[in-house]
Amino acid sequence: MGMRLFTADAMRRADRRAVALGYPSLLLMEAAGRAVARAVREHFPDARAVWVVAGKGNNGGDGFVAARWLFLWGYRVAVYAPDGQAGDAAQARKALEAHGVAVRPLEALDLEGAEVVVDALVGTGLSRPLAGVYAEVAARVNASGLPVVAVDLPSGVPFTPHVRADVTVALAGLKREHLFYPARAACGRIVLDGIGMPEAALEAPELPELLTPEAMRALLPERPGNAHKGSVGRVLVAGGYATYTGAPALAALGAYRAGAGLVTLAYPEGVPLEPLLEVVRLPLAAWRAEALRAARAEAVAVGMGAGPGGPEAARAALELGLPAVLDADALVPEVVAACRGRPVVITPHPGEAARLLERRAQEIAAHPLEAARALAERYGVTVVLKGGPTVLAEGAHLAVNTTGSAAMATGGMGDVLSGVIAALLAAGLRPWDAARLGVYWHGLxxxxVGRVGLLAHEVAEALPQAREALISDAVRPFWV
Ligand SMILES: NC(=O)C1=CN([C@@H]2O[C@H](COP(=O)(O)OP(=O)(O)OC[C@H]3O[C@@H](n4cnc5c(N)ncnc54)[C@H](O)[C@@H]3O)[C@@H](O)[C@H]2O)[C@@H](O)CC1
Ligand SMILES: [K+]
Incomplete structure (x- = not known):
């Protein structure tokens, strides 16, 4: 089973399924609280005094469990919470108080002497922005500068105000707030703990898939020992325009670094292309399919730096009937609309997606999952909506990438990605597999390469070693 990205509702359903399977919910809370206590010990090994702020729901219950274990491990512990817990959370509170640990009201919060704060005010049960004493506690915790370990989610996200955590212990599964900004920025380092939740309870194929190293490794095309340059994928890159001489070259580089055997670059005659020794050049007086056939390609990437010639280049490339990646200047509604049901991957950024959906780019960036799904529905193609994180859609399937960083928001990065996906299509992968693996590998x-100052060609150069790492099991997802 692939890993899924949960919403609060979906996690509640998983909870209920676990209970229906006979798994006692108090055991989940015990495991959750203990995981939080362990996270405190591991991430702040020098701390001896831990203050816990807890709410009325199960998130608070996890906080009481964490406090009990920290107390038993010899930490100085102070716990602040309102009265009125019920169910498991009330039990967890009693178990803590049975050790003689007093729970004081939130209003009495005094952070003097604390070395770490555990934030267990609210988790997935948040129903409105924090206000009143909760908002005050969040503000005081943030202002204290103390390290914060958040239980499941930093309390208050995705709204403001919210707690800013250094470590967030995600329970049972990752939630949207752990992946998407601005909430993600409040999580700090994210560690996922399974809390003993039965696998069967987590099965939720309707939810977006999270791209994991295991799943992506399985998609890597094999490279037979007797491969030759014509047998591992021939890619045609079509693009370029007066001032955009680097974009198609970067796509060609991406394709080669992702394993293509032969890359041909078609571009308008007279465009002074960046030199790339290994690429076969195909200068064209006009974008015509007959001319492109000469490349004998098995997949095509079109649109990178094509300027106003983008739509024409795309029409000619699509006439070849090959699996295709449409990017940049090829991403106009009339062209994409002709691709329904064909093996076509489109790779818009929010601005291009806005053009295709006739919406505002801010709207796309604020709701990327919904936008990717809408694009897939409207155009009947495989969608790679680039962003932090990149989101993919095909038919009813959604996926969210887990590699890459804001460092990749630089010129030419998308061109490399188009080349990578085209190489994977040429190697025989289905569009959904080529798109998911391409995005994941590119991010990896x-x-x-680094966290700032990345150049697109350096990322292309790093593709082979990233593949080696993936194959040799040396890649850990960010939540481990
Ligand atoms: N399967 C799982 O993921 C498990 C989840 N557990 C924990 O349970 C949490 C969810 O528990 P609940 O559904 O009880 O929800 P929470 O405890 O996250 O929040 C609900 C409580 O917060 C209050 N509340 C909501 N919005 C508020 C606001 N703005 N200001 C002040 N109070 C507010 C509600 O009235 C309610 O008392 C998870 O985040 C996790 O920490 C664990 O106990 C173990 C199992
Ligand atoms: K919390």
Whole structure:
């Protein structure tokens, strides 16, 4: 089973399924609280005094459990919470108080002497922005500068105000707030703990898939020992325009670094292309399919730096009937609308997606999952909606990438990605597999180069070693 990205509702359903399977919910809370206590011990090994702020729901219950274990491990512990817990959370509170640990009201919060704060005010049960004493506690915790370990989610996200955590212990599964900004920025380092939740309870194929190293490794095309340059994928890159001489070259580089055997670059005659020794050049007087056939390609990437010639280049490339990646200047509604049901991957950024959906780019960026799904529905193609994180859609399937960083928001990065996906299509992968693996691998390569100042060609250069790392099991997802 692939890993899924949960919403609060979906996690509640998983909870109920676990209970229906016979799994006692108090055991989940015990495991959750203990995982939080362990996270405190591991991430702040020098701390001896931990203050816990807890709410009325199960998130608070996890906080009481964490406080009990920290107390038993010899920490100085102070716990602040309102009265009125019920069910498991009330039990967890009693178990803590049985050790003689007093729970004081939130209003009495005094952070003097604390070395770490555990934030267990609210988790997935948040129903409105924090206000009153909760908002005050969040503000005081933030202002204290003390390290914060959040239980499941930093309390208050995705609204403001919210707690800003250094470590967030995600329970049972990752939620949207752990992946998407601005909430993600409040999480700090994210560690996922399974809390003993039965696998069957977590099965939720309707939810977006999270791209994991295991799942992506399985998609890597094999490279037979007797491969030759014509047998592992021939890619045609079509693009370029007066001032955009680097974009198609970067796509060609991406395709080669992702394993293509031969890359041909078609571009308008007279465009002074960046030199790339290994690329076969195909200068054209006009964008015509007959001319492009000469490349004998198995997949095509079109649109990178094509300027106003983008739509024409795309029409000619699509006439070849090959699996295709449409990017940049090829992403106009009339062109994409002709691709329904064909093996076509489109790779818009929010601005291009806005053009295709006739919406505002801010709207797309604020609701990327919904936008990717809408694009897939409207155009009947495989969608790669680039962003932090990149979101993918095909038919009813959604996926969210887990590699890459804001360092990859630089010129040419998307061109490399188009080349990578085209190489994977040429190697025989289905569009959904080529798109998911391409996005994941590209991000992984970026992560290996650095966190700021990345150049697109460096990311392309890092693709082979990222692949080696993936194959040799040396890649850990960000939540481990
Ligand atoms: N399967 C799971 O994921 C498990 C989840 N557990 C914990 O349970 C949490 C969810 O528990 P609940 O559904 O009880 O919800 P929470 O405890 O997250 O929040 C609900 C409580 O917060 C109050 N509340 C909501 N919005 C508020 C606001 N703005 N200001 C002040 N109070 C507010 C509600 O009235 C209610 O008392 C998870 O985040 C996790 O920490 C664990 O106990 C173990 C199992
Ligand atoms: K919390």
């Amino acid at each position: 390569a970026g992560d290996r």
